[in-house]
Amino acid sequence: MSFRLRAAHPRDLEPLYEMAKLTGGGFTNLPADRASLAAKLERAESAFARTEDTLADEQFVLVLENAETGEVRGTCQLMTQVGQRWPFYSYRKNTLTQHSQELERTVRADLLSLVTDLEGSSEVGGLFLHPNERAGGLGLLLARSRYLFIAMHRARFADRILAELRGIIDERGGSPFWDGVAGRFFGMSFQDADYFNAINGNQFIADLMPKHPVYIAMLDDDARDVIGMPHPTGRAAMRMLEHEGFRHDGYVDIFDGGPTMTARTDDVKSIREAHAGKIARADLDGGERAILACGRLGDFRACYGMRAIDDGSVAIDAKSAGLLGLGEGDTVWSVPR
Template structure:
């Protein structure tokens, strides 16, 4: 049995290991000990806070996945609140201009990229990393959807709009076809340097150096155009899960690698909309379909994916499930049928 739980101080070495293995373009996991230590400390404070306001300072809920029997974590994920308030959150929005000339008998549309910060203050789900050798058997799905189970336990802690930035096309050598054409001429630096700066600085360099006018997509070479809104192959399963959860591509992309930003209202996510708060009762759930289960609290959050029998009045689970979720028999938990 696998369990997702809040990150602890003794997870730092594992957290650093994820950063080293995450690869180029994974902005939310920079290989920076001081920064990751600060994020871990901030997560501890965010989880233990009473009820942070969704329009207050930015917070982060950092989650780890491990065996219910203990051992070293092998993946992480996060929910960030109020993005863009501590550090500006910039994107390109794809806009369409209508072009027409009666004299030339021409009418057509042209796409362009304009820089925006439309999602300041929103909630972001991200930092999803799972060690390659542990992928499969529902581990990635549990880790991804656990973030929505956390939000469902206390929706008022989170902004009404949920977004997720997915890593765009970045080659094994660290080269981004979008960056080479759209980024490098303006910033005069390699992709890795810009990516690291965006993760470790206040992003003033973006304000200083970014293009001040719209960029016409038709002027870009095929390599850059083809990367607009595309997801890194490693992120394709995560994108499918997010889309099944209800998030949609809204024509907004990352300014560095061109990866897509998906968004929806928190009440429209399947987990927040469809999950139920019911008593969890110890019993025989052998042979039942697997379900997402959590102890339905923020501080001390626990989530797992196991067989469960869902009735109108209660959720029947094996006794060891209650132990893994740190719940008493008959205590209220949260359940979501697992159909993805």
């Protein structure tokens, strides 16, 4: 089977909704709510339609399509500038050191402080692959094609980029971190709070969350143990982010305690190594395996293929040329797999 990424459109609402129901909760960027998903797709449609190459508060949605059947089997999102419509909150883990001369004792306490340090960053998120397609490197295609999109539209993204990974969710769908921290103040379950955030935004956090630092030693063991830990299904995603140059600098999600990874946009490996060139041949036999992409904004497409670079020009294989609708003389962006 052949798969390609493309820009999402309002007609993709139902397949996105069906995938959203499979996430199992804690997936803020892909809520199982038709109205919210429709609003995301409408916002993405506006972003794809805007032609100015300037930074603005936008959201792009991409979908993974089976080119043979037309079925949508995965999705991912890019947010160009977070924290513009409402504050972008994180907890940051830091240490307070205090010393008593009388006792000749130094005490170090780990704290969680509510911050908006990452406001204005771009974000990659909302990545979900249908459970029946989790083979053949399609998750990698979804993840890294986003970086090619950024490289192709660099002026529309900030100089810092982040990725939030879902934290630990227990067997009943709850969050030990939420129960041990914010849940004590809000009187609502993690699932209710997460759903409310996905639909309405997190202004209620600003309204009700205590602004004083939380002493980690005062939390119960269940909450402490999951701070900065990704959900088991997100461990591979965390490794991929680290390979791209993202790092965990102590920021964690305010709902489930999952790690927030950050990087300088131009230092992300797939952005830094992205190559653009004119196609000299579209019948390559051999070469190196790569992710290939083309098209501006709403015409964006990406797939796996083969490439060979010679003095700036590029040769690609016939199959990927067909998937992307490319021929000799067209521009193709690529990054090695």
